[in-house]
Amino acid sequence: MSSHHDAPEPDTPDVINVSRRGFLKGFGAGTVATGLLSPAAMREAAAAAKGGWLGPGEIPITLKVNGTTRQLKVEPRVTLLDALRNRLDITGPKKVCDRGTCGACTVLVDGQPAYSCSMLAIEAEGRAITTVEGLGTPDKMNAVQKAFVKHDAQQCGFCTPGFVTAATGFVRNNPNASVDEICQALGGNLCRCGTYAGMLLVAAELAQKKGGV
Ligand code: FES
Numbered sequence: 001m002s003s004h005h006d007a008p009e010p011d012t013p014d015v016i017n018v019s020r021r022g023f024l025k026g027f028g029a030g031t032v033a034t035g036l037l038s039p040a041a042m043r044e045a046a047a048a049a050k051g052g053w054l055g056p057g058e059i060p061i062t063l064k065v066n067g068t069t070r071q072l073k074v075e076p077r078v079t080l081l082d083a084l085r086n087r088l089d090i091t092g093p094k095k096v097c098d099r100g101t102c103g104a105c106t107v108l109v110d111g112q113p114a115y116s117c118s119m120l121a122i123e124a125e126g127r128a129i130t131t132v133e134g135l136g137t138p139d140k141m142n143a144v145q146k147a148f149v150k151h152d153a154q155q156c157g158f159c160t161p162g163f164v165t166a167a168t169g170f171v172r173n174n175p176n177a178s179v180d181e182i183c184q185a186l187g188g189n190l191c192r193c194g195t196y197a198g199m200l201l202v203a204a205e206l207a208q209k210k211g212g213v
């Protein structure tokens with residue numbers, strides 16, 4: 001688990017336990033089936049089909065983040081979270097567990113909440129990525145951000161960007177959601193400070209508001 005800070009972290013773990021062939025097999029099957037192969041992922045799959053591969057060095061990719069098109073170079077194995085934080089200096093999504101359990105890294109991918117630590121940057125090519133920075137500013141917060149402030153639903157605040165992003169994505173897609181449904185939708189986000197009482201008030205306000213986020 002990483003510590004509570006925003007300093008760039010190396011995205012080069014020492015050991016990779018999954019064989020590249022096994023990874024590409026699984027990766028190809030899953031992404032082709034859903035029809036969501038990004039341009040770089042298609043290049044990767046095409047190279048793999050010929051018995052080759054892209055990488056392990058960096059390859060150029062294009063990400064659309066918060067409405068802006070950004071060019072960057074990453075190794076094909078780099079997660080979206082590391083690409084955002086370490087290459088694009090977008091540090092709203094936090095790296096806490098780095099294994100898909102805490103939700104601190106939540107971003108919206110084509111409007112759907114997703115763990116950016118569990119998605120490759122190359123998979124995100126061609127899709128609209130929204131981070132908490134794209135939801136509002138301190139001067140112009142969205143309704144979820146305002147509700148978090150109003151109900152004091154944070155302590156250290158490290159989990160907050162993930163909660164705000166997940167809640168925004170869910171309420172946008174489900175404007176008539178009940179308090180229970182909103183709470184359930186936030187089940188993939190954990191707060192180590194235990195500010196759930198405040199978040200319950202946020203959920204109650206959002207349920208009453210019915211959309212407009
Ligand atoms: S960092 Fe915990 S789910 Fe991504």
Ligand code: FES
Nearest residue numbers: 155157191192193
């Ligand atoms: S982890 Fe500290 S406010 Fe949630």
